[in-house]
Every structure is written in C-alpha cells, then in structure tokens.
Amino acid sequence: xxxxxxVAGAMIAFGSLLVAAGLFARPEPLAEALGRLSGDSxxxxxxxxxxxxxxxxxxxxxxxxAGLETPDLDRDLQVAGRTREQHLVDKLTAAVAGLAxxxxxxxxxxxxxxxxxxxxxVLATGGLAIAGFLLPDVLLRRLAAERRRAFxxxxxxxxxxxxxxxxxxxxxxxxxxxxxxxxxxxxFTQLRSALARAQLAGESPWQAFRRLGEDLDLxxxxxxxxxxxxxxxxxxxxxxSLQARAQAMRTxxxxxxxxxxxxxxxxxxxxxxxxxxxxxxxxxxxxAYEILAF
Numbered sequence: 001x002x003x004x005x006x007v008a009g010a011m012i013a014f015g016s017l018l019v020a021a022g023l024f025a026r027p028e029p030l031a032e033a034l035g036r037l038s039g040d041s042x043x044x045x046x047x048x049x050x051x052x053x054x055x056x057x058x059x060x061x062x063x064x065x066a067g068l069e070t071p072d073l074d075r076d077l078q079v080a081g082r083t084r085e086q087h088l089v090d091k092l093t094a095a096v097a098g099l100a101x102x103x104x105x106x107x108x109x110x111x112x113x114x115x116x117x118x119x120x121x122v123l124a125t126g127g128l129a130i131a132g133f134l135l136p137d138v139l140l141r142r143l144a145a146e147r148r149r150a151f152x153x154x155x156x157x158x159x160x161x162x163x164x165x166x167x168x169x170x171x172x173x174x175x176x177x178x179x180x181x182x183x184x185x186x187x188f189t190q191l192r193s194a195l196a197r198a199q200l201a202g203e204s205p206w207q208a209f210r211r212l213g214e215d216l217d218l219x220x221x222x223x224x225x226x227x228x229x230x231x232x233x234x235x236x237x238x239x240x241s242l243q244a245r246a247q248a249m250r251t252x253x254x255x256x257x258x259x260x261x262x263x264x265x266x267x268x269x270x271x272x273x274x275x276x277x278x279x280x281x282x283x284x285x286x287x288a289y290e291i292l293a294f
Contacts, residue, residue, distance in 0.1 A: 079148060091133050095130075099128070152249060152253060165179055172228065180192045180195055210229075227241045
C-alpha cells in the first residue's frame, strides 16, 4: 500500500513537472522574432511554446464565450508590461496548481496514517483552484494601480521640468522633448516613446499624450494633453496652465500618500489587536470553563 502510494505521488509530481515545462517553454529566439516583425521572413509556426500558446488560446476563447473578460484587462496588461498570453498562462497554471495540491497533500497524509475526509479534499481542491485562477487578476490590478500611481507622481515632476525649460525661452515641443529626456524610469520611458512615435508619424505631442493617456487609462495625462493642445492651437499661456496643473497634481498626490500612510498605520495595529484578543481568550478560558462546567 505504501509503495503504491509513493508511486502514485511520484507520477503526479512528474506529470506536474511536464505540464509546467510545456506551459513555461523557452522564449522565441530574437532573430526569428525580429524577422517575423519586420516581414523579412515568412511567418512559421514556432515549435517552442506550442502548448503554452494553445492553452492560452483555449482559455481566452472560453472566457470570451462566457463573457468573463473585463474591459480594463488590456489596459492593465499594457501598464504592467505583460501580454495576454502570459496572463492567461499564469491563470491556468495557478488553477492547475491549486487543483493538484490538495489531492497530493491528502495522499501524503494518508500514507502517513492520517485519515483525510474526502469532502474536505474536494472542497479544498475547488477552493484553491478558483483562488489560483483569480489570483493573477488581483496581482495584475494591484501592479497596474501601483504603476499608474507612480506615473502620476512622475508626471508632476515632468511638468515642472517643462516649465523650467519654457522659462529658459524654449518652444513647447522642444520643452516637452527635453524634459522627457531628462528623466528616468518607466513613466519617462513611456513619455519618450510617445513623443518619438508622434515625431515619426507627424503628429503633435499632445495627440501622442492623449493617446497614451487613453491606452494607460490615465485621466491626468489626457487633461495635460488637452491643455497643451489649447496652448499649441490657440496660443494660450502654457506656462501658467502647466504650473497650475502640476501644483494640483502634487496636492492630489500628497493627499493620496497621506491616505496610504493612514491605511498602513491601521494595518499595523491589526496584529496588536489580535494579540490582545488572544491573550484575553487565553486568560478567560479557564474561568469560563470552570463556570460553565457546573
């Protein structure tokens, strides 16, 4: 009986490793990816990552038919720098892991002489599978919210740099470009990329900022683009507008940081409250037991 259990556990572990190896296959070589994107070589079905792509395509089709895809998923994926395929594979992998973990643990405990109820194993399997399926969505939304918050902080600094360059006598487009080149980080990289695409496409910088704000779901960037468009087309006072917008964003960011600090302070008090409640229960339990025993 013990030997059969060990063999079954080894087979389950080996099958899980095979599934993980198929889902997380080696990435596509850089030369093939560049050739496919440039159109110099015909597209060929890649031999690596086939199971991963098929699994992601199957899960995406199931979610689309069931109407379970959220409209903000693509924006969150773009903010987080991930692809839909990676996200779907993460969901499927976490669900499979949650589905396989309770039976494996129940088998190990049964081999060790502990009787695990079947109903508990079934409930734990379903609960962990659902939790694993939803966990990547929660992590994605949290990462996207953190990146959007960081972008708002960087945008106020960017507008201050633009004001400084405008005060030195530069034009609006030159100030926008030089201020983007002066910063570092993901937010400034997005701004530089948007300005570079606008220059190649012959568009104005505010059009690029408005499109970037829509893609990343950043209302502050769309409002900034509207102010820049007004200055560029009607000759409005761009310095005063940008300075007022930067000041308003700093005030909002400060209130946001104070709110997060207060929330963190409240979370820090939770362990102390639990410890006090546990101590009270520990002290009061003997007396309550003696009283209720009579």
